Structure formats: C-alpha cells, structure tokens
Amino acid sequence: xxxxxxxxxxxxxxxxxxGVLAALFLIAILLLIVLQMVARWTxxxxxxxxxxxxxxxxxxxxxxxxHALNRGAHIRVSxxxxxxxxxxxxxxxxxxxxxxxxxxxxxxxxxxxxRWSYKFHDISQGQDATPLWIxxxxxxxxxxxxxxxxxxxxxxxxxxxQHAIRVDAVAMH
Numbered sequence: 001x002x003x004x005x006x007x008x009x010x011x012x013x014x015x016x017x018x019g020v021l022a023a024l025f026l027i028a029i030l031l032l033i034v035l036q037m038v039a040r041w042t043x044x045x046x047x048x049x050x051x052x053x054x055x056x057x058x059x060x061x062x063x064x065x066x067h068a069l070n071r072g073a074h075i076r077v078s079x080x081x082x083x084x085x086x087x088x089x090x091x092x093x094x095x096x097x098x099x100x101x102x103x104x105x106x107x108x109x110x111x112x113x114x115r116w117s118y119k120f121h122d123i124s125q126g127q128d129a130t131p132l133w134i135x136x137x138x139x140x141x142x143x144x145x146x147x148x149x150x151x152x153x154x155x156x157x158x159x160x161x162q163h164a165i166r167v168d169a170v171a172m173h
Contacts, residue, residue: 004159011152012070012164018145019067025060025138029053048128055135062110062142066149072167093157100150107143114140 032053039046068074081088116122118133153163 008152008156008160008164011148015066015070015145015149018063018065018142022060022064022067022142025056025063028056029060032056048126048130051124051126051128051130055130055138058135059138059142062139063145065142066145069146069149069153070164070166072165089157089161092163093154096150096154096157096163100147100154103143103147103150107140107147110136110140110143 032049036046036049039049065074081091084091114133114136117131117136122132124130124132124135149164153165157163
C-alpha cells in the first residue's frame with residue numbers, strides 16, 4: 001500500500017507539472033502578443049505570431065486538463081452525487097470510468113494524428129510553415145495525461161475508496 005501511495009504522489013506531481021507547463025504556454029502567449037504589438041509599432045512584421053499563439057493556446061488547454069480535474073475545476077454533478085449517499089461510490093466509479101474511456105479514445109486519436117503529421121511531413125497553412133506534429137505534441141501529451149488522470153482516479157476509488165479530486169472551500173458554498 002505504501003508503494004501505491006508513492007505512485008499516487010508521483011502521478012499528482014506529473015499532473016501538477018502539466019499545469020505548470022500550461023501556465024508557461026500562457027506566458028508564451030502573452031510574450032507573443034507583446035512582441036507582435038512592438039513589431040507593429042516599429043513598422044516590422046512578425047509573421048506567424050497569431051499561429052504560434054494558437055498553438056500555445058491549444059497546448060496550454062490540453063496540458064492543464066489533468067491538473068484541473070484533480071483540482072475540481074471540471075464540471076461535476078455534485079448535487080446528485082451528494083444526494084445519493086451510499087450509491088455515490090458506484091456512480092463515481094461509473095463516471096470516472098466513462099471519462100477514462102472517452103479521454104483514452106481522445107488520447108489515442110491525438111497521438112495518431114500527431115504520428116501521421118510527422119510521417120507525412122504535414123505543415124501549417126500559415127506563413128510560418130510549422131511542422132504540425134510540433135504543436136500537436138502538446139495536445140497529445142495533454143490528452144494522455146487526462147486519460148491517465150481519469151484511470152488513476154478509477155483505481156484510487158477502487159483501492160483507497162476515495163478519488164484525488166480536491167475541491168476548494170469556496171466551491172462548496
């Protein structure tokens with residue numbers, strides 16, 4: 001049991017690392033916007049900045065999903081869960097399993113799309129001509145982290161009888 005709890009702590013750290021990476025991508029968006037503004041003010045052209053900002057936004061969104069799930073930031077039907085009492089445990093297992101299956105499907109297709117983009121040397125349509133597998137990598141990693149987080153919560157519910165979602169006190173009012 002001690003080894004399992006260490007594994008859970010490690011996985012929580014991985015989800016937090018995804019959240020930190022997402023925050024760094026948000027900072028990159030800010031920097032891209034500021035650089036584009038400075039370029040316009042100085043009469044320069046920063047081609048591709050909107051495309052790069054879009055890539056950063058997609059990566060930030062997907063990399064933050066697992067961290068947000070364990071922080072209680074995703075929508076849950078807490079009213080129904082709280083009303084069920086003893087049946088809550090089984091409904092949570094069902095919900096986490098459904099989420100795990102759906103996110104695994106998403107992760108599988110995201111990885112598949114990234115592999116195909118790499119294999120066929122697919123590039124973006126914009127002036128930047130970025131190989132698409134590079135921005136798709138953030139989506140693939142984030143989707144995989146989300147699937148891992150859902151499966152982790154399913155196993156935690158079965159083994160420890162509790163999930164890893166921590167809800168802030170503010171959200172409970």
